[in-house]
Amino acid sequence: MMLQSVFTGTAVLILVPILTLILGVIIGYFAQQSGFCSIGGMRDLFLFKQTRLFFGYLALIASAFVSYFIFSLIIGTAFPNFYWAAEKGFFTPIPGAPGGLENWAYIILAIIGGFGMGLLGVMLGGCPLRQIVMGFEGNVKSLFFILGMMVGAVLFHLFIASWVVSLF
Amino acid sequence: MEDESKSKNLIKMVRSPIFLGVIIGFLAALLQSLLYSAGGPEAYGFCVACHTRDMVDDLINSIFGTSLVVAPFSAAAFAPALSIIGVMIGALIAAKNNKEFRIKKANFKGALLYFLGGIFVLIFALLLGGCPYRAALRFAYGDMLAFIGILAIALGVFVGTRIVLFQMKKQIEEEAK
DSSP: OHHHHHSOTHHHHHHHHHHHHHHHHHHHHHHHHHTOOHHHHHHHHHHHOOOHHHHHHHHHHHHHHHHHHHHHHHOGGGOTTSSHHHHHOTTOOOSOSSSSOOHHHHHHHHHHHHHHHHHHHHHHTSOHHHHHHHHTTTBHHHHHHHHHHHHHHHHIIIIIHHHHHHHO | OHHHHHHHHHHHHHTOHHHHHHHHHHHHHHHHHHHGGGTOOSSOSOOHHHHHHHHHHHHHHHHHOOOOOOOHHHHHSSSOOOHHHHHHHHHHHHHHHTTOOOOBOOOHHHHHHHHHHHHHHHHHHHHHTSOHHHHHHHHHTTOHHHHHHHHHHHHHHHHHHHHHHHHHHHHHHHHHO
């Protein structure tokens, strides 16, 4: 309850860039040190039966679930729809993908998006986070990957999102 | 002696993926509890694809006056989510501190391939509604669609490893000839 009254109004609007920046620095530092990679974890599991990175990804899911559960008890207003599927229905996505489609369309998009990301991630040697880390370890190819992601973000909302919505 | 084993344990922890996984999950939930009143969305504490999108599209919107889609809390705040800049800074500090910074040059073909790869990976990620990390957060938040996404990523990775294995076999056979 205390926290809620502190972080409201303009204070939060200033904190968005600051807190996300700090979060990024922490994740970037430890990601460089551990070689953290979600797609790399699955790849090592399938290719070499190695679980080191894969357990990192599982730990992320488990830790997020426990943390959401605990924080939602303390500050319920910040977690209005935890546990999402029980609140909103089994296949309603949390906003993020193109809006206003039927549930079955989101299932197809999730399968296409996930499959494409996994396939390209393996071919190029890492998930988006790992590419950023490799880029700033001095890998020039990965720097071009980051540049590509930035261009892709613009292209997606200029052309692709509306094109995808028109398909369904 | 005790100090030495302590510092060894610390290094082990810092280099452990499980440790970072736990940190990301915890901080993502903490961030949501602090920042949700800025407009959400939920399970959005950390996402490489979406936060890149927020940063770039918000910048382009403010320069060219366009109205590209940006997450509500990035649009409302004075500046969008900057976690991607943070990751760059953090990774650079870590690499420099531990003398692991090495320039690996790229030829034109490699650079172009990775540039196009970046474009497509971001498009695929936004179709799913997040990179693998946000998919993990969404799944933990109870979004079953994200679980389908994670399974699809695993399938994509599996097919990818088969292709990589096939290419390696071909290469070895060619070299043997």
